Amino acid sequence: RSDKPAVLAVMKLPPFYVERLQRDFELLDRLHVTDPAAFSKAAPRIRAVTGGGESLVDRELMARLPALEMVSIMGVGYDKVDVAAAKERRIPVTHTPDVLNDEVADLAIGLMLSVARRLPQADRFVREGQWEQGAMPLARKMSGARLGIVGLGRIGQAIAKRAQAFGMSIAYTSRSRKDVPHDFHADVVSLASNVDFLVVITPGGAGTRHLIDAKVLKALGPQGYLVNVSRGTVVDEAALIRALQDGTVAGAALDVFEDEPRVPPALRALDNVVLTPHIGSGTVQTRHAMAQLAFDNLAAHFAGRALPTPVPECR
Numbered sequence: 261r262s263d264k265p266a267v268l269a270v271m272k273l274p275p276f277y278v279e280r281l282q283r284d285f286e287l288l289d290r291l292h293v294t295d296p297a298a299f300s301k302a303a304p305r306i307r308a309v310t311g312g313g314e315s316l317v318d319r320e321l322m323a324r325l326p327a328l329e330m331v332s333i334m335g336v337g338y339d340k341v342d343v344a345a346a347k348e349r350r351i352p353v354t355h356t357p358d359v360l361n362d363e364v365a366d367l368a369i370g371l372m373l374s375v376a377r378r379l380p381q382a383d384r385f386v387r388e389g390q391w392e393q394g395a396m397p398l399a400r401k402m403s404g405a406r407l408g409i410v411g412l413g414r415i416g417q418a419i420a421k422r423a424q425a426f427g428m429s430i431a432y433t434s435r436s437r438k439d440v441p442h443d444f445h446a447d448v449v450s451l452a453s454n455v456d457f458l459v460v461i462t463p464g465g466a467g468t469r470h471l472i473d474a475k476v477l478k479a480l481g482p483q484g485y486l487v488n489v490s491r492g493t494v495v496d497e498a499a500l501i502r503a504l505q506d507g508t509v510a511g512a513a514l515d516v517f518e519d520e521p522r523v524p525p526a527l528r529a530l531d532n533v534v535l536t537p538h539i540g541s542g543t544v545q546t547r548h549a550m551a552q553l554a555f556d557n558l559a560a561h562f563a564g565r566a567l568p569t570p571v572p573e574c575r
């Protein structure tokens with residue numbers, strides 16, 4: 261047993277984050293699920309928890325950690341962290357905003373191009389020798405099309421900046437109007453009615469659950485594309501599958517799903533979708549930057565310094 265502060269990892273962390281943590285902390289790697297007996301023994305001395313953007317850190321887990329002082333999330337989303345429960349015990353929660361803005365925005369643009377120009381299908385078309393039977397059917401243009409962004413936060417604004425370079429018109433809906441040169445829509449149905457691409461980049465959680473539902477998809481229409489790089493919970497997945505099957509919308513590109521890593525077979529069977537496994541921030545450079553920032557938050561707390569990036573509710 262070391263005299264370093266004990267930190268519980270609640271998800272499988274990347275090796276470079278594990279290595280950095282182990283220099284300064286006693287890292288207990290998912291002990292709460294791998295070894296309940298050892299976890300019960302160690303729980304009274306666990307002083308911090310760290311995990312990813314989809315990690316569950318609920319009231320029940322926190323109640324088992326009487327010495328818990330802080331939660332450091334390696335991700336910008338923290339919708340499965342019970343921040344209210346943490347605040348009741350004056351336990352700060354930190355996350356890793358900004359370092360991944362460009363990465364997620366790049367993927368959103370890549371997904372828009374992929375679903376409109378059918379890039380995965382084109383790749384398969386060549387690989388499967390279908391080209392020998394004739395040309396691929398025509399796709400749809402992205403440059404100059406109308407983009408609607410649901411959630412114009414830091415990542416949403418990075419997406420808008422990229423889309424402007426593609427000559428796209430930009431409209432958005434957000435909790436509040438922003439000081440930006442883009443058309444604001446008070447609700448998502450109004451936005452969906454007036455765009456060709458609807459890109460979802462809101463936070464997850466109860467407040468946005470099924471924000472994109474059958475009504476929104478109908479408004480988006482048979483030449484519209486849905487792109488989701490936020491959280492799977494923001495989209496009513498069953499309604500989306502029906503809309504894709506019956507042509508209510510032209511297609512969808514999804515990086516997040518309601519029950520990751522399980523993706524409904526009906527969705528995986530569709531030809532008018534592009535599916536990626538929650539890789540929004542998934543590059544070496546960006547995940548290293550996220551790990552460094554998650555570590556810096558832990559180090560700051562235990563050194564008694566101001567936290568670099570507390571979540572908005574803990575500022």
Ligand code: 8YV
Binds near residue numbers: 334
């Ligand atoms: C995950 C994400 O955090 O940043 C987020 O909110 O969704 C991802 O970047 C990723 O699994 C790294 O933990």
